Amino acid sequence: MNILLLGYGKMGKIIGETAASRGHHIVAKINIDNRHELDVLDPSKIDVAIEFSQPDAAFDNISWAISRGIPVVAGTTGWMDKKPVIETLAKNKNTAFFYASNFSIGVNIFFKVNRFLGSLMKDQDSYHVSLEEIHHTEKKDAPSGTAITLAEAIINEIPRINNWTLSDNTSENEQSLPITSKRIDPAPGTHIVRYRSEIDDIEISHTAHNRKGFAVGAVLVAEWIINKKGVLSMDDFLSF
Numbered sequence: 001m002n003i004l005l006l007g008y009g010k011m012g013k014i015i016g017e018t019a020a021s022r023g024h025h026i027v028a029k030i031n032i033d034n035r036h037e038l039d040v041l042d043p044s045k046i047d048v049a050i051e052f053s054q055p056d057a058a059f060d061n062i063s064w065a066i067s068r069g070i071p072v073v074a075g076t077t078g079w080m081d082k083k084p085v086i087e088t089l090a091k092n093k094n095t096a097f098f099y100a101s102n103f104s105i106g107v108n109i110f111f112k113v114n115r116f117l118g119s120l121m122k123d124q125d126s127y128h129v130s131l132e133e134i135h136h137t138e139k140k141d142a143p144s145g146t147a148i149t150l151a152e153a154i155i156n157e158i159p160r161i162n163n164w165t166l167s168d169n170t171s172e173n174e175q176s177l178p179i180t181s182k183r184i185d186p187a188p189g190t191h192i193v194r195y196r197s198e199i200d201d202i203e204i205s206h207t208a209h210n211r212k213g214f215a216v217g218a219v220l221v222a223e224w225i226i227n228k229k230g231v232l233s234m235d236d237f238l239s240f
């Protein structure tokens, strides 16, 4: 498979290594300083683009590929306000667009556990729910995309919670789910969901020890997406 890497930082590098170890060819490694190399690429020779750059670059990178009919696997977080435009473009161009806030299998299992726990806590009004995420200091966005996915599932399951807020104050508003973002090196990604009451606490957490899980997930999705069309997500890819 011929893969274009849009963004060649921490994630782009490990995705490139993972893809090469699975026999794929990297057509180009695009970063902020060599973006002009896109001008000389032949889109017909690219099977899939994998986009892990930064929030203010993701939209342009993904648009570039989708408008040329190249399927895109997107992992950059922090640009979700523009995602509907990309989804429409992918449908109009009859190509595939796949976004996940987190490609690791472990986190996707954690997402299911979070949803199930939320369903159990639906009527347990004495518990106050909060989220904490910890990442390295180079991270540009807060809260993390993974924390937002966790929060959206909790909001969906628990009627007394209406929205989430980025806040250190875990008890300010019963209707709002507070998300605390901590930046501590070298944390690759830790997420904690807490339910607290006067009587007891319930906590679930996921800790990434390195970035391999994200990279393997992204490459497996890139292999799977070939010949697929439309807007796809981890729910389409995973069998659990």
Ligand SMILES: NC(=O)C1=CN([C@@H]2O[C@H](COP(=O)(O)OP(=O)(O)OC[C@H]3O[C@@H](n4cnc5c(N)ncnc54)[C@H](O)[C@@H]3O)[C@@H](O)[C@H]2O)C=CC1
Pocket: 006, 007, 008, 009, 010, 011, 012, 030, 031, 032, 033, 035, 052, 053, 054, 055, 057, 061, 074, 075, 076, 077, 078, 100, 101, 102, 103, 104, 138, 214
């Ligand atoms: N969905 C997931 O599973 C995961 C998502 N991420 C997300 O992926 C993104 C990248 O993460 P890292 O690699 O750790 O960041 P990084 O800061 O190490 O690398 C980002 C790279 O993007 C490049 N870049 C900036 N502007 C660009 C442009 N216009 N075109 C092309 N490249 C450009 C930079 O030169 C840099 O090398 C972040 O948004 C992060 O939150 C990170 C890990 C897992």
Ligand SMILES: O=C(O)C1=N[C@H](C(=O)O)C[C@H](O)C1
Pocket: 077, 101, 102, 135, 139, 140, 143, 144, 145, 146, 147, 188, 189, 190
């Ligand atoms: O920036 C990161 O590093 C990560 N970003 C993703 C997110 O925002 O959830 C996924 C993972 O937690 C690592």
